Amino acid sequence: MLKVDNLSFSYTVYESTSNRVLFDNVSFECRENENILILGRPEKGKSTLSMILSGLTPKYNDGNLTGSVTYDSLSCEEALERMNIFSLVPQNATDFIITSTVEEEVVFPMQSLCLDREEMKKRLDEALSFWGLNRYRNISTSELSGGEKRRLMLATSDVVYSKYNILDEAFDDLDVSYRKKLSDRLKERKRATVVFASHYLNCFDSVFDKVYILDGTLALADNSSIEEFSKIEHVVFENKLSSDELIVKNLTFTHPHRSVLEEEPFKIKVDNFSLKRGEVITLRGLNGSGKSTFSSILCGLYEKDSGEIIYRSKSLKKKELSRIVGYMFQNPDFQIFLPTAYDELAFALDYLKLSSKEKERRVTELLKLFRLNGDDVASLMSYGERKRLQCAIYYSLNRPFYILDELDSALDYEESIRLIKLLSANGAGILLITHDEAFADAITNHGYYIENGVMYAN
Template structure:
């Protein structure tokens, strides 16, 4: 079904191949996991398989990539896409319509599918992934987890023979991740070929047949999943844990006796939508890493935007350190790391990015502190590099360092480890622990059970939205 035969690929204007001498075969109905450290070539394998490399990215391809017996170099992307469906890590990259129903129908219209068949395919996929209630919703008003489910349903409505998933668990809550694993297992049992790229390993134990471990652009090992349990293997390749405890129930609730951040009678609703908050109050202490948990669509990201002034409350008040502050002042005294790091990088070098963040701080920041954070986040050797030239893990570390250097009253991170390998996750967790131990208040929005287990000292839980069926993959 999938064959890589002596495949090497070099991106335009690069002298070093992104991947080199790849040889592997995936049989029909087989599920294969591709994992490894950030920057090891996993995303390039996806692009070679779905035809984006070299058809879109250009570059130099050596060797042969075959899908369903056809050489990808001899088929245009639209031909390859009839066999291969792709779920990208950032679902917005594959959205073309404004609402969910139109997005579901878009590819069918492009393929000139008969209207009755198109309607049937769309309806079946929406029911399968539990998103029927979102049919008329704007794709821009969905939570990240909901966007991912809409994108996956759109792909599956086209009935591809091969499904590629790039970090599919990154934006899903643990319950939805378990449901996704169940769905993928059912697809595999029905004969679909799966290639899954992910750093999070624990949820795939019952799904994948084999594992390809990438290292520096080459295949380090092709092995069975059970070998990933070996600690030496995890340490050597910077892999995540294969067994993770669900700490959501065991984490203690946040102690609100001595609040540092005091939110009173919070009211907020998006236009033409039911209220997300209708009079709740929250009190958050210093010196803690608080896990903000709850299902997809519960309002976690919205709560973060309200706390940092990116979104204006309908009613309510927020006090920082005992002082009520305006929305404008919230922007100065808080920091937030968004899920998409590209939205927060604007300068020409890593060092200038940190200097710019320091200049926007409500407190004076010395140049020595910039150098210290470069060291703590292992960015010192990248100080003169352009931020957009960094790997995903390096960009994530930079954005978090920029947030921390502003010395915020509250430091909020929205899924900071989505798509990160074990080494990068450890660096981020250790630095957040150090920041909190020095009196900082950290609010960590994450579905990453491994990160919650390693970093969080307590939890704040938001409840489920009214429409329960938007949370499930069934």
């Protein structure tokens, strides 16, 4: 049995970080083959609690921890040493991928367990097949999409055959087919599982034995409080549509896998696409279908093979696209690189060549608007806070168009909608990439769908 007894945690206070007392007196038990769901709003401590259960905090992230965590009467430290007692699927998969290829990543924990070659091959083949990663086994992990990296983490967890499984927002980044596969896997109850989540509650029917809500402390959830997490109403954007329009015609692009020359290159084909200023539309598609690749072309990161991208009757080149389309990456850590939130925002404003006083005023305004603390060290901010920092940076750049790639993966509905409204308030056109059908339908009834690199009007 996993037993958590009177757990309290606060992060260590540094000169440049705010004091964060996350939770007090958290207690629960997870018995053999039992599934437990812990719901919580962003920044309430779900990821921190998952790291404590995994023995990674405060060992690698300084903090003040009281209470105890035991697995079958073993301390968390003892269970961590044994490796196959529990496994973790983290919220940010990129932080935990350590090898060069998909196959190596899945094999690595089995090598550490000293499994024989035949057993390793059996488990490897089963996991890659179940999570749709067979064709990627020799491809560099850096070339995987966000959803494919999530599936890689799930495959790596599967092969350990651990008794307890900890899943931190594991349904995020997965398309609808793999969310169902994960839900069905949990229903098999082959091991005890603790799932941390903030949305996708429609995937959880008949999956969990107990549901808790984490908000300062841990309490059993009733039906009304659970429904609050899935509640979303249709959003009306009162933006005036402009005649200015970003148009894509007959675009093609070939994206070879750089790490495997013999692998068939991935191709993008977009006959027609348009986004008006002031408009909010969605782009949906399965994991690895080409959503992020298309976005990289649209913002000028990749050079198209053929076709046109037109704005104000002019066919644009890569450099020109980078000035009118802001692309908020799926993973905020690929775009945040300076020590503090203040530093990031000040750097973004440098191109405007403002006076020191005016820059200070604007940074202060941005921090308030996006609910950030300027002194916070970026690397210690929560995943949701780093998403908000991304939004603040792009808001300061005042681009005519924004691509928001999986904005909702670390934020609740209310905060995601607030940020979209902020970014579109000045007349920007928004292309929202999401796997959440309920969220997409509440935002707009217009958008596009991409399948195997081919785009269709939705």
